[in-house]
Amino acid sequence: MPENGGQNAIDNLHALRYADGDITTADLRMEMQMCMQDHAAVYRTGPVLEEGAVKIDEIAAKFDNIKVQDRSLIWNTDLVETLELQNLLANASGMLFFFGGWFGWLVVGFG
Secondary structure (H helix, E strand, O other): OOOOOOHHHHHHHHHHHOOEOOEEHHHHHHHHHHHHHHHOOOOOOHHHHHHHHHHHHHHHHHHHHEEOOOOOOOOOHHHHHHHHHHHHHHHHHHHHHHHHHHHHHHHHHHO
8 A cells, every 4th residue: 555545535534624615515415416306317318318417517516615514523414414425426427427428329329
C-alpha cells in the first residue's frame, strides 16, 4: 500500500465536513430523487433517459455548492447523508448515461 494510501478519502471527508455552500443535502437529494422518478422509472424510453442524463448532470454540478451544517465527527448524520448523496449522484448519472446509450443501441440494432 502506498504511503499516502487512503488520503483521498480523508481529504474528501474533510472537504465535505466543512462544505459551506448554499444548498442543503436534503434539497439536492430531493432534486435527484425527482429526476430519477421522472426519467428512470420502470417504463422509460430513449428520449426520456437522454433528458434525464442532461438533468442529472445539472443536479450533480450543484453538489459543489453543498452545505453541511454539522461539523462534528460523532453521530453526524448530516455528513453521512452527504457522503451517501455523493455516491448516489455518481450512480444515478452512470445509470442514466449507460441505459440512455443502451436504449439507443437497442432501438437501432434491433429496430
